[in-house]
Amino acid sequence: MLPLLKIGNLSLKNHLIMAPMAGITNPPFRLIAKRLGAGLVVTEMVSAVGLSRNHEKTLRYLKGDPEEKPLSVQIFGAEPQIMAIAAETAIERGADMVDINMGCPARKVVKNGSGGGLLRNPAAVQKMVTAVRKACTVPLTVKIRAGWSAGEANFREIAGIIADCGADAVTVHPRFVNQGFSGHADWRIIKEIKEKLSIPVIGNGDVFKPELALQMRAETGCDGVMIGRGALGNPWIFRQILDLEKGLEAHPPELSERKEVILSHFTHLSQIIGEDRASKLMRGQLLWYTKGLPHSSRFRGAFTGIRDVHTMMATLGRYFETLMENQENVRR
Ligand SMILES: Cc1cc2nc3c(=O)[nH]c(=O)nc-3n(C[C@H](O)[C@H](O)[C@H](O)COP(=O)(O)O)c2cc1C
Incomplete structure (x- = not known):
């Protein structure tokens, strides 16, 4: 039987998720990923400040095709109240799920204490998730990395706070923020978080081939698999994974x-x-x-x-x- 994934009260058609990617996961690409099998697609990260001020340019990121639904909108920011308003705005505009970005390593993002910068401040994580949870009437997820650096590998504490504050699922990209995209994703961290939490844990990182999605699930026990770079040029990866899970061969497209x-x-x-x-x-x-x-x-x-x-x-x-x-x- 194919694994299903339920996040909050939302049942997805399967456990595969197209990762949020700035400049890439716009509506056309999300639609392709969805049609080729992704159970959930996520917008690229959207500025909470822009959303809370109803900036026309920011609001454009929320537009999608009905066929993409359910659509998760990822927001980033540093101020809990602004993030809460942003979540409300996203929901008013049709978001079926809200995701908080706690992993972006871009300097201009972390220097304001948002994205991956939040991981350095567990108290801020707690305030943020509590405030957004209160405002959020749809399932709420949080996407994290393993910590700021190998010396600050606080993923256990952060994942615990996120679950305690009422998030419906957590996505783990097990690299440190200061690694950017270098090195490799340490899937043992996904396994550790999965064993600790009772909410769904979505594994992410380095699934470049369909076989690796099955391997990640087997090694970590994660409830969902999120794929980013592996879908670039190969959005068929979702169909290929689903075929492998049905015991079929994974064919490249004609x-x-x-x-x-x-x-x-x-x-x-x-x-x-x-x-x-x-x-x-x-x-x-x-x-x-x-x-x-x-x-x-x-x-x-x-x-x-x-x-x-x-x-x-x-x-x-x-x-x-x-x-x-x-x-x-x-x-x-
Ligand atoms: C070009 C690019 C843009 C990205 N943009 C975002 C983003 O907006 N929000 C986010 O949470 N992660 C973003 N990521 C990280 C991915 O969602 C994912 O966590 C990361 O690429 C690891 O997964 P992968 O090995 O399957 O690519 C981005 C990654 C890339 C390569």
Whole structure:
């Protein structure tokens, strides 16, 4: 039986979660992840100050497609009361779940005492979760790292506070804040937190291949698996994991499906942020989507310098047509 995940009163269709990623988990990408099997998608981190002041630009982050639902909105900030108002605003605008960011290592975030900076201050964590819990009428989750540094590995204390203050689940990315993304995620920390808490624990970190999601669950006993970088260029990872869990093989997508998904990603992104910005954002995505495909470096070379969307799409179309023709010839 496939593992299910219930967070607060919300039953997800499965235990796989697309990680919040700034600049990446916008509505088009979230929709793709959802359609390809993710049980829950999360917005990129949204400024609580911006939300509490109803800044038009910040509010845009809350927009989503109904098909993405349930949608979790991740907020970051340092002031408990502002975070509480931000949670209310997110809920008014349709959030089905609220997540507090306690892991972001970016300097401009931690220097204000928000994101990963909160982990250095357990009393602030307690105030924050208590205030947001009070304001939050939907399930509340908190995403943490293992602590500020190896010398301040206070994940046991922090996870305990979060559960005691009434959060419905905790996500653990077991790196220290000062590590950024270096080293590796120490899954033993996920296991330790899972053994300590009675609320669901979601494991996160270094699931780059579908097999690793099953390995993480087996090694840690975590209730859910959150995937970030492993879904870049391979949002099919969710379907692949679900297939493995059903005892099937995990297949990569056919070229035709890969092409369709890239095109729809780009088209949807252009519709919401305009062609100019979409083509800039898609450049990075295309590198991931085509990684490992035949002649992909030549294709990427051809891509550099192209600005207008139509030429971009035509170049992409030609590249995939050639790949598909070659594949046909090999099959014949
Ligand atoms: C480009 C990028 C942007 C990210 N943005 C966020 C964010 O907005 N909020 C957050 O909690 N984590 C963010 N993360 C961290 C991921 O959610 C995740 O915890 C981390 O990448 C580890 O998981 P992974 O090994 O599956 O990628 C980001 C990571 C990357 C690489």
